[in-house]
Amino acid sequence: MRAAFLTAPQTIEIHDVPDPDVPEGGLVLQVRVCGICGSDLRRWKEGPPAGSGGVTPGHEAAGVVIAVDQRCTRFKVGDRLAITPDVHCGRCYYCQHERYNLCDHLQLVGITPGFPGGFAEQMALTPGILINGIVHPMPEGLSFAHAAVSEPSCSVLATHEKAGTREGDTVVVIGAGPTGCLHISVAKARKARVVVVQRSKVRQELARRFDPDLVVDAADDVVARVREFTDGLGADIAVCANPVAETQRQAVEMVRKGGKVLLFGGLPKANPMTTLDGNRIHYGEIEVIGTFSYHPRIHRRALDLLADGTLPAEKIITDRFSLDEIDRAYRTAASGNALKVLISFEKE
Numbered sequence: 033m034r035a036a037f038l039t040a041p042q043t044i045e046i047h048d049v050p051d052p053d054v055p056e057g058g059l060v061l062q063v064r065v066c067g068i069c070g071s072d073l074r075r076w077k078e079g080p081p082a083g084s085g086g087v088t089p090g091h092e093a094a095g096v097v098i099a100v101d102q103r104c105t106r107f108k109v110g111d112r113l114a115i116t117p118d119v120h121c122g123r124c125y126y127c128q129h130e131r132y133n134l135c136d137h138l139q140l141v142g143i144t145p146g147f148p149g150g151f152a153e154q155m156a157l158t159p160g161i162l163i164n165g166i167v168h169p170m171p172e173g174l175s176f177a178h179a180a181v182s183e184p185s186c187s188v189l190a191t192h193e194k195a196g197t198r199e200g201d202t203v204v205v206i207g208a209g210p211t212g213c214l215h216i217s218v219a220k221a222r223k224a225r226v227v228v229v230q231r232s233k234v235r236q237e238l239a240r241r242f243d244p245d246l247v248v249d250a251a252d253d254v255v256a257r258v259r260e261f262t263d264g265l266g267a268d269i270a271v272c273a274n275p276v277a278e279t280q281r282q283a284v285e286m287v288r289k290g291g292k293v294l295l296f297g298g299l300p301k302a303n304p305m306t307t308l309d310g311n312r313i314h315y316g317e318i319e320v321i322g323t324f325s326y327h328p329r330i331h332r333r334a335l336d337l338l339a340d341g342t343l344p345a346e347k348i349i350t351d352r353f354s355l356d357e358i359d360r361a362y363r364t365a366a367s368g369n370a371l372k373v374l375i376s377f378e379k380e
Contacts, residue, residue: 035152036358037086041079044151044358045086052156059107059157060099061115064176066150067092068365068373069184070209075143076362084145090375091117091142093150094170094179106162107169114179115150115157116166116186116331117141133190133325141165151358151375166328171339177352177374178338178345184372185334185343187296188214190326192222195269195292199223204258204267204286206250207274207297208232208239210348210371215271215296216242221342224269227261229254229279234369241347250279258286266291273297277306284308289316296323348372 033051036044054060072089080087094114097107107113120127120135127135141161142149149155157167170179188211197203201224205215208230219226220243228239231250239247248257258267266288272279274297283293299306313320337343351373353361358375365373 033153034355035088035148036090036355038076038080038089039086042076042362043079044076044089044362046355046358049152052154054099054101055156055158057101057103057159058162059097059101059104061093061095061113061155061157062098062377063093063095063150063153063155064376064378065094065180066090066375067180067183068361068375070211071143073362073366076366081145087143087145088148088152089142090150090152091115091140092180092183093142093155094176094182095150095155095377098154104159104162107167112170112176112179113167114170114182114331114335115141115155115161116183117143117149118325118328119144119147119161119165122164130327132327151355153355153377166331168332168335171335174335174339176378177349177376179335180374181343181345181348181372182331182334182338184211185214185218185338186326186330187211187323188218189334189337190330191215191271191294191296191323192218193330194321194323195271195294197222197224197269201225201268202227202258202262204229204270204283205244206230206254206270206272206279206283207276208235209273211296212271212273213239213242213348213371214343215273216244217343217347219269220244221337227258227267229282232368238350238371242344254282255285262288268292269294271296275299277303280306281308284312284318284320287318290318291316292319292321294321294323298324349374352376 117140120132121137124136203219206229226244270283
């Protein structure tokens with residue numbers, strides 16, 4: 033089979049490799065579609081883990097089961113599956129308390145060496161992935177391309193569940209990349225008003241696909257614009273869906289007393305520090321909440337919402353490439369002129 037390998041910073045090579053053996057107690061998935069995630073882009077820029085010799089990335093995958101070990105009874109040949117990267121240990125404090133996304137020993141398909149990802153014609157799913165990972169059957173009628181959008185949808189759904197986004201709320205989404213646009217969709221589905229803050233004109237226009245109530249240029253006085261939009265009160269919720277520390281400071285300034293700031297986008301590892309107005313947080317009883325990954329049950333819900341059209345996958349997907357075009361696909365995803373970029377192994 034053919035598989036992509038990240039071998040150096042911004043270097044992906046296509047190699048011919050043996051088809052994977054069927055793992056004892058596991059299965060082999062023929063990959064149909066796999067999306068490029070923001071974390072894939074970060075690792076593409078950084079290169080593979082030292083000493084790994086190259087890794088096959090990709091964790092927003094969907095495909096069909098083509099081989100199953102007899103000890104695997106959960107799935108059968110022909111099943112259409114969607115997967116996400118998280119593989120928890122099941123033993124640590126957090127797993128024992130069903131906080132699986134905070135697992136002390138979390139491993140990630142397509143990221144952790146030894147867990148090859150979905151930018152390959154086939155993937156071996158071991159019992160560890162099937163038991164402690166996140167793998168679900170696709171709903172009837174859901175396309176492989178739309179199923180691949182389930183993984184980025186999960187973190188967004190979990191964030192709004194944690195925030196308790198509800199009808200009548202004003203939600204500010206700072207950053208209109210793929211997940212930022214999913215935040216718009218989820219907040220609108222919960223009947224909130226949505227303000228989008230984005231500097232790129234291209235992404236401002238892409239964000240308008242999702243019918244936000246207001247689009248604000250990040251070069252403007254965004255706090256003043258949000259205050260004006262809310263008649264001076266401030267937003268109920270602000271979601272920092274980008275890797276920029278300054279927007280976290282702005283988020284604290286733009287929410288009302290008792291409002292919530294969701295730190296959805298991680299900051300660069302080399303510069304993770306931020307500065308927030310501690311007195312405003314204290315006297316205004318503002319909640320600053322970190323959000324990372326999701327509980328496995330969220331993935332089932334994301335697939336259902338994609339199947340019934342609540343989450344508009346086709347608006348999120350802007351570009352599709354073959355495996356041979358993966359270098360161009362990564363560069364398109366990194367350009368800032370696209371939303372979700374997919375690698376497709378079939379003609380849909």
